Amino acid sequence: MPQASPEKETRSLVARLFAPRLNRWFLPRLVLVTLSAYLFFGQVCLPAVTRGSSMVPTYADGQLLFCWRPKVWFGTLERGDVVMVRFSGRRVMLLKRIVALGGETVAFSEGRLLVNGSVLDEPYVKTACDWELEPREVPPGQVYVIGDNRGTPMETHQFGSVARERIVGVPLW
Numbered sequence: 001m002p003q004a005s006p007e008k009e010t011r012s013l014v015a016r017l018f019a020p021r022l023n024r025w026f027l028p029r030l031v032l033v034t035l036s037a038y039l040f041f042g043q044v045c046l047p048a049v050t051r052g053s054s055m056v057p058t059y060a061d062g063q064l065l066f067c068w069r070p071k072v073w074f075g076t077l078e079r080g081d082v083v084m085v086r087f088s089g090r091r092v093m094l095l096k097r098i099v100a101l102g103g104e105t106v107a108f109s110e111g112r113l114l115v116n117g118s119v120l121d122e123p124y125v126k127t128a129c130d131w132e133l134e135p136r137e138v139p140p141g142q143v144y145v146i147g148d149n150r151g152t153p154m155e156t157h158q159f160g161s162v163a164r165e166r167i168v169g170v171p172l173w
Contacts, residue, residue, distance in 0.1 A: 029126060044069055048084065048093065048167065054147030054157060055095050058082065058090075059171070069169040074091050077101075077167065079115075084168045085145060087158075093168055094158060096145035097124070106144045108133035108154075113146075122150070127151030143167070 012108075020026060041047060046067040052060050059065070059082075067084045077098055078082065084093045100106045100115045107114045108131040124143060129150035138144045138161050146159035 025047050029057075045172070048171075050095055053152075054149050055082070055097075056149040058097075058124055058148045059095060059164050065095075065171040065173075067169040070170045071170045072164075072167055077164065079120075081170060083145065083170055086163050086166045086168050094145075095171070096147055096159065096162075098143045099146055100144035102140040102142050104144070105135050106133075106135050107135040111150070122148075124148050125150055156170070 014045055046069065048065045048067050050061055050065060052064045053061055053133045065084075071077075072083075079098055079101060080097065081098045083098060084095055086092075087094045099113060099120060105114075105116050108129075111131050112118045114135070125148055131150065133154070142163050143161065144162045145162050147157060150165040151159075
């Protein structure tokens with residue numbers, strides 16, 4: 001029996017993928033794939049697009065991201081993690097970096113971020129700032145978040161303590 005060429009086999013696989021035979025298993029498979037995709041991309045790995053420049057240069061405006069929720073469900077959040085914070089409803093989230101954990105003190109002095117009185121090394125911040133902020137303690141069960149782009153006035157940024165329950169997930173990349 002002659003064997004099919006690899007090119008012909010590839011065409012056959014592609015044809016079966018895009019034009020499968022309509023047999024009794026077609027509809028159950030279609031429902032299973034649709035339900036799986038809905039659950040995965042609706043509950044576990046949420047697609048998102050960045051809007052704004054608060055995380056520049058780490059994440060650009062208009063960049064496609066996937067919010068990986070299992071990190072929040074099963075993992076622990078640490079200083080330096082970039083997180084997606086529920087801001088308004090289920091569809092509006094802020095992309096921010098955790099700089100302090102519950103019980104720690106946060107302040108800005110001459111543009112430098114101080115955590116528990118020590119300057120935090122932030123290699124991801126590329127623009128200098130002149131921010132000043134009196135020391136404040138992060139309440140237990142919360143984290144302190146801020147964007148990486150500090151080159152704009154402090155008043156234009158949204159940052160501060162956030163309850164862990166508001167953290168939706170972390171970007172996959």
